[in-house]
Amino acid sequence: MNRAVILRGILGAVLLIGAWEFSVRFFALPQWILPPPSGILATAWSGRAALLPAAAMTAYEALSGYAIGAVLGVGLAMLLALAAPLRAVLLPMVVAVNSIPVAAYAPLALLWFGTGALSKIIMVAFIVGFTVFLNALDGLTRVDPAAIALLRSFGAGRLRLLWTLRLPAALPSIATGLRISTVRAMIVTLVTEMLGSQLGLGWTIFQAVLLIDFLQVWAAILVASIISLLFFGVVSAIERRVVFWR
Amino acid sequence: MTATKLSISGVGKNFGAVRALDRVDLDIAPGEFVTLIGPSGCGKSTLFNMLAGLLEPDAGGTILLDGKPGKLLGRTAFMPQRDLLLPWRNVLDNALLPCEIEGLPRAETRARAEKMAVDFGLRGFEKHFPQQLSGGMRQRVALMRTFMFERDLMLLDEPFGALDALTRSMMQRWLLDIWARYRRTIIFITHDIDEAIFLADRVVVMSARPGRIKLDRRIELPRPRDAHLLTAPEFTAIKRELLDAVEEESLKSFSA
Numbered sequence: 001m002n003r004a005v006i007l008r009g010i011l012g013a014v015l016l017i018g019a020w021e022f023s024v025r026f027f028a029l030p031q032w033i034l035p036p037p038s039g040i041l042a043t044a045w046s047g048r049a050a051l052l053p054a055a056a057m058t059a060y061e062a063l064s065g066y067a068i069g070a071v072l073g074v075g076l077a078m079l080l081a082l083a084a085p086l087r088a089v090l091l092p093m094v095v096a097v098n099s100i101p102v103a104a105y106a107p108l109a110l111l112w113f114g115t116g117a118l119s120k121i122i123m124v125a126f127i128v129g130f131t132v133f134l135n136a137l138d139g140l141t142r143v144d145p146a147a148i149a150l151l152r153s154f155g156a157g158r159l160r161l162l163w164t165l166r167l168p169a170a171l172p173s174i175a176t177g178l179r180i181s182t183v184r185a186m187i188v189t190l191v192t193e194m195l196g197s198q199l200g201l202g203w204t205i206f207q208a209v210l211l212i213d214f215l216q217v218w219a220a221i222l223v224a225s226i227i228s229l230l231f232f233g234v235v236s237a238i239e240r241r242v243v244f245w246r
Numbered sequence: 247m248t249a250t251k252l253s254i255s256g257v258g259k260n261f262g263a264v265r266a267l268d269r270v271d272l273d274i275a276p277g278e279f280v281t282l283i284g285p286s287g288c289g290k291s292t293l294f295n296m297l298a299g300l301l302e303p304d305a306g307g308t309i310l311l312d313g314k315p316g317k318l319l320g321r322t323a324f325m326p327q328r329d330l331l332l333p334w335r336n337v338l339d340n341a342l343l344p345c346e347i348e349g350l351p352r353a354e355t356r357a358r359a360e361k362m363a364v365d366f367g368l369r370g371f372e373k374h375f376p377q378q379l380s381g382g383m384r385q386r387v388a389l390m391r392t393f394m395f396e397r398d399l400m401l402l403d404e405p406f407g408a409l410d411a412l413t414r415s416m417m418q419r420w421l422l423d424i425w426a427r428y429r430r431t432i433i434f435i436t437h438d439i440d441e442a443i444f445l446a447d448r449v450v451v452m453s454a455r456p457g458r459i460k461l462d463r464r465i466e467l468p469r470p471r472d473a474h475l476l477t478a479p480e481f482t483a484i485k486r487e488l489l490d491a492v493e494e495e496s497l498k499s500f501s502a
Contacts (some may be wrong), residue, residue, distance in 0.1 A: 147330050153298045154344040154395055155320030164347065168334045245333035245377060 017027045033215050044219035051204065055223045058201040061117050062189040062231070065124025070178060071187075072125065073132030081140035081166060082158060091137075098130045102184075106192045115196040128181040135177025139170025172246050175239040182235050186228040201227075250313070251276040251399055251431045252297070258456075259292050259306030261459065266292045268456035269307075276398065279425060281434045281442040283492060284452030284460075285499040290435045291327075293457070294401050297433070298324035311399065323397040323430075327404045329388035331376035338363065338372040338388050346397035359394060366390040375415055384415040389421070393428060402434045406441070415473060422471060439488055440476060443467075449484075451491045454499035459460060461491045 017037050023029070024036040031039070044051060080087040106123060108111050113119035151165055193202025201224045208216035248262045252274040259267040267289035273434055274280055282290055295301040296309065299318030303309065311321055318439040323344075338359055345355040363369055366386045392400055405421075406414045418441060425432060436442050442449045443465055465484065467475060468491055475481050 086362065144330070146326055146328060147332075149295070149298075149300050150324070150326055150330050151343075151347065153300060153322070153324040156347045160347055164343070165332070168332065171334070190285045245375065 020104050032212070035215050035218055040218040040222055041106055043215040044222055047216065047219060051201075051219060051223055054199055054201050054204045055118065055227060057199045058186075058189055058193065058224065059227050061120035061193075061200065062124055062185045062227075064117075065121040065126075065189070066128050066181060066185045068121065068134050069125040069128030069130075069181070069216065072137050073129040073177070074174060076129075077136035077140055077170075078162060078167070080137055082162060087137070087141075087150070094130070094133070098134065102127045102188055103191055106188075106195050109192065110196045115198060120189050120192045120200070121198070124185045124188050125186050127184050131181045131184060132174065132177040135173045135180075136170055139173030140166045142173075143169045172243050175243050179232065179235050179239055182231045183228060186231065190224060250274065251278070251311070251323050252433075253308075253310040254293075254297075257296065257303045257309060257379075259289065259296065259301070259304055265423070265456040268458045270457065270459055272450065272459060272462075274399075274431060277429055278447050279422075279432045279434065279445055280448045280450060281436055281446040282452065283439065283488070284441045284457065285454050285492070285496045286394055286437075287316055287499060288495070289450045289455060289457030290452060291403060294324065294403050294433075294435065297399075297401055300324075301334050304311050321397060321399075323392045323395040323400045325388055325392040325402045325405055327407060329376075329384045331384055331387055331391075333376055336375050337368055337379070340376065340387055341390045341394050343391055348395075355394070357473055359390075362390055362393065365427065366393075367420070369437070381409055382417060385409065385417065392432075393424070398431055400430050400432045402432060404435050404437065407437065407491055414438075414441070419472065421445065422469070426470070428495070439485055439492060443481060443484055443488065444471060444475065449488060451488060451495070454495045460495060461488070463488060 020034075021036050021038060024034055079089065102123070105126070109119045109123045114123055140162075147165060147169075148161060151161055156164065189200070190202035190205070193200035194206040197203045201220045204220040205217050205224075208214070208220065249500050252272075254270055254272040255299070257267065257270045258265070260499045270293060276435050282293075284290055292301065296303050297318060299321065308315060309318065311318060311404070335343070342355055342361070345359075346352075360372065363372055366389065368383070368386060368390065371379065371383065376387065379387070385408075389402075389405060392402070406417050409417060422445060434442075434445060436445075449461075449463045449465060450459055451463070452458065453460040463484065467478075467480065467484075
């Protein structure tokens with residue numbers, strides 16, 4: 001990304017926040033509809049002692065689940081890339097399970113794994129695993145047949161093909177899966193926290209709504225958004241370095 | 247030294263109901279440069295895939311390499327039509343790909359590749375990535391990769407087909423130079439009659455589908471060859487003869 005793009009992004013954000021602050025004050029909007037950004041920032045700062053541990057917990061759950069899901073997704077995809085018959089049997093099932101909205105499983109996860117971090121990590125690993133798996137498998141199996149023939153003519157076997165050709169050729173789709181997964185990981189963490197937990201930004205938001213403390217709701221949303229943006233940004237930056245040829 | 251490097255006899259191939267290749271017989275001597283020409287869809291690439299060991303001939307056909315039958319996979323150096331360079335590998339690593347697959351010692355093959363890069367006009371570009379190179383250069387990397395896979399028999403499938411005319415004629419002279427230096431047996435598929443004659447010790451014309459060998463013409467033009475040869479009377483005489491044979495087959499495949 002060049003500097004002009006970054007500058008334009010910052011300028012856009014500043015304009016948006018300015019317009020938001022202005023309209024809230026100008027139209028005298030009540031706080032439960034939309035509090036002003038200045039108020040949100042002030043609340044986030046004064047409530048930092050409570051927000052920080054919640055943010056740390058949410059980040060911990062999202063990142064651990066993400067890492068586990070990513071490893072499992074890529075690993076399983078590599079396994080199935082080697083075994084075409086197994087793939088034909090399993091793939092329709094995987095797609096079917098994946099198309100059920102994830103929030104539907106959340107209460108079950110809480111029932112099975114409790115209201116601690118484990119239920120969130122498992123939920124995130126589950127959704128990230130599926131996303132990465134499907135993207136990785138697509139990349140691993142959609143390799144140019146002519147390139148496969150070439151490597152075979154040099155004497156490459158199946159494992160060699162996987163390591164030297166399929167895996168690097170699949171990196172762009174794996175990276176796409178990983179990038180999409182960052183946001184999904186945050187969403188799933190927050191939703192599962194709202195349904196039951198002792199600590200976390202999702203839980204903070206849920207509690208604040210019950211207490212009709214909308215500034216606190218927005219402060220938690222602000223912190224969650226910052227984590228999400230950072231997560232997405234770091235993964236995108238790594239992607240650009242690793243998949244430099246795209 | 248055996249008299250024949252490669253001996254193909256009675257090799258045919260059916261794809262379902264389609265007869266792609268019909269009883270091909272061909273003997274090639276060590277160090278020979280043979281060009282293979284014929285109308286599209288005449289089974290040239292099918293024959294190449296069989297010689298590379300990627301495809302089995304139908305029962306009854308035999309292919310002997312150095313007088314021996316058996317699996318051909320990994321025993322001939324095959325260069326497909328497209329360069330198929332891997333975009334995540336730089337020039338040197340692309341050329342080293344076959345050595346890496348063979349499991350040859352890395353330091354040694356690297357030193358060999360660095361030396362070879364000079365002959366292939368790639369010096370100073372070793373660390374470049376394929377997407378930074380011109381078409382002619384990419385093709386030279388692909389050729390170097392084929393040479394790095396040290397097999398006596400090389401199968402080149404229209405390596406210059408996608409290049410512009412100027413680059414192409416430069417690459418032809420350059421290839422002859424390389425061939426003289428490295429002494430490999432080459433079978434070279436082309437659609438271009440000038441190219442077929444200019445390069446070859448022998449031009450083999452294939453018939454329209456089902457592919458058979460229609461004409462096997464020895465080219466006794468002196469070497470080294472240069473661009474003036476293309477307008478010499480003995481060259482045009484051969485060209486006329488081959489054109490007649492090729493045109494006849496093209497018409498057949500056109501009306502079929």
